[in-house]
Amino acid sequence: xxxxxxxxxxxxxxxxGLRDSVYELILNMLMTSDIAPGTRLxxxxxxxxxxxxxxxxxxxxxxxxxxGLVTREALKGYRVAPPxxxxxxxxxxxxxLVLECGATELAAGHAADxxxxxxxxxEKQRELGEKVxxxxxxxxxxxxxxxxxxxxxxxxxxxxxxEGTRNPFLLDMSEDISIRVHRMRQTVNAGVTDAPDAVIEHxxxxxxxxxGDGDAAAAAMRDHIEKVRERARQDTAAR
Amino acid sequence: xxxxxxxxxxxxxxxxGLRDSVYELILNMLMTSDIAPGTRLxxxxxxxxxxxxxxxxxxxxxxxxxxGLVTREALKGYRVAPPxxxxxxxxxxxxxLVLECGATELAAGHAADxxxxxxxxxEKQRELGEKVxxxxxxxxxxxxxxxxxxxxxxxxxxxxxxEGTRNPFLLDMSEDISIRVHRMRQTVNAGVTDAPDAVIEHxxxxxxxxxGDGDAAAAAMRDHIEKVRERARQDTAAR
DNA sequence: AAAACATGTTTCCTATAGGATATTGGAAGA
DNA sequence: TCTTCCAATATCCTATAGGAAACATGTTTT
Numbered sequence: 001x002x003x004x005x006x007x008x009x010x011x012x013x014x015x016x017g018l019r020d021s022v023y024e025l026i027l028n029m030l031m032t033s034d035i036a037p038g039t040r041l042x043x044x045x046x047x048x049x050x051x052x053x054x055x056x057x058x059x060x061x062x063x064x065x066x067x068g069l070v071t072r073e074a075l076k077g078y079r080v081a082p083p084x085x086x087x088x089x090x091x092x093x094x095x096x097l098v099l100e101c102g103a104t105e106l107a108a109g110h111a112a113d114x115x116x117x118x119x120x121x122x123e124k125q126r127e128l129g130e131k132v133x134x135x136x137x138x139x140x141x142x143x144x145x146x147x148x149x150x151x152x153x154x155x156x157x158x159x160x161x162x163e164g165t166r167n168p169f170l171l172d173m174s175e176d177i178s179i180r181v182h183r184m185r186q187t188v189n190a191g192v193t194d195a196p197d198a199v200i201e202h203x204x205x206x207x208x209x210x211x212g213d214g215d216a217a218a219a220a221m222r223d224h225i226e227k228v229r230e231r232a233r234q235d236t237a238a239r
Numbered sequence: 240x241x242x243x244x245x246x247x248x249x250x251x252x253x254x255x256g257l258r259d260s261v262y263e264l265i266l267n268m269l270m271t272s273d274i275a276p277g278t279r280l281x282x283x284x285x286x287x288x289x290x291x292x293x294x295x296x297x298x299x300x301x302x303x304x305x306x307g308l309v310t311r312e313a314l315k316g317y318r319v320a321p322p323x324x325x326x327x328x329x330x331x332x333x334x335x336l337v338l339e340c341g342a343t344e345l346a347a348g349h350a351a352d353x354x355x356x357x358x359x360x361x362e363k364q365r366e367l368g369e370k371v372x373x374x375x376x377x378x379x380x381x382x383x384x385x386x387x388x389x390x391x392x393x394x395x396x397x398x399x400x401x402e403g404t405r406n407p408f409l410l411d412m413s414e415d416i417s418i419r420v421h422r423m424r425q426t427v428n429a430g431v432t433d434a435p436d437a438v439i440e441h442x443x444x445x446x447x448x449x450x451g452d453g454d455a456a457a458a459a460m461r462d463h464i465e466k467v468r469e470r471a472r473q474d475t476a477a478r
Numbered sequence: 479a480a481a482a483c484a485t486g487t488t489t490c491c492t493a494t495a496g497g498a499t500a501t502t503g504g505a506a507g508a
Numbered sequence: 509t510c511t512t513c514c515a516a517t518a519t520c521c522t523a524t525a526g527g528a529a530a531c532a533t534g535t536t537t538t
Contacts, residue, residue: 043489044490054490
């Protein structure tokens, strides 16, 4: 009975339960590949594909439903949530303005802690932005992986500011916003060529934080988000 | 192709399945009765109590976990989340300041739509506040149901402002905050005797909105929340 | 020919069962 | 007396099965 052989470094990613594994798998699938909105996410089909029973899949979908990536209709199943259309896009930027400007002001209270991290992140963003610029200058296909990495670092700057507030509630909300922003980038392919602009604007925010000027930092953040909004508008108009 | 058949007024309240029923039952249980934090929420026990199978209970708990009311440890089960202690209480008010002041400013853009509803709600709050005052003046035990009703109307004022933004993202976040505020009221028993103050402060916000002055409304909201924070501080200090 | 009905299939939803893991209690030893 | 070990129980986690609703298809009727 006691077959308790200690697996040692035997990687057991199921150590955290199948539910979380399935959750991350579906989340990655939704984030990376472009799946048409409205696509049915059949529980049984996913369970068969992943060689697991429907129960963990069901729980993972409940968790995903709360994020807004999938929608559920009682007795009809789950579907991929509709994309963000222009009206909601404006609302998303309004929400970001409210949240991030306030967060920036609060983060200024812990400027000494957050500035170094922001500095390192901005430097990474600068390097990656340069790589992206070169890749586009060289022509060829869009460097998907590189862009994904750049976007991740770009968002990490904003995320660090939320962490800098030392406020768990705002941090939770930033998670909600994060997923929606990523989803927006799938539909509005903005931010491809605006890397230099974003780096400069992030630099202005960082400078204000370095001076401990919360109001100026919040104003710089407002300016940044408004400019991103404008670039997104132009992108949707050109599409 | 054109399969957009609008079935009814879209209102199908009895079509929600067991999962949502269980969710609402547990939510109400956590909201109303005072349950000690850390209490184990056994899936099987709940299932037996509610005469259902563990599966819907499990899904309801996954949903509750996302709200922060319960915590989960893999292979160890669910527990009632710890209460809000003083440090987090300050953070909660900071988050409210960020969210609600921004929301108030945005709601001012739709003042014509929201002012009537706010007016009616404030009137209800005034009446209930008076009832509460009389009940306390008469002595006797705390009128639990009456207080619950008063708090509901009090929060409805704030909720209507979130709705007034016409911003689904901010509205979602307000739901998250709402649960935490209710939970705070369980621990910090503030707001019992401050009904007149709250009515006056809400009135100031409403006046500013009636004038269409977004900045003044946001300032009034900031003033209100700061005063609530101060009253909560005094309450925790006196306890 | 178009609409309405009936039937079969798929899928969701709930219930039950079994394996794996954590917790609890007591006994043996230092 | 305290610590350590071990066994028994309770609970969680996953898998499987059956009933109910929704979807799709083919037939009948106007």
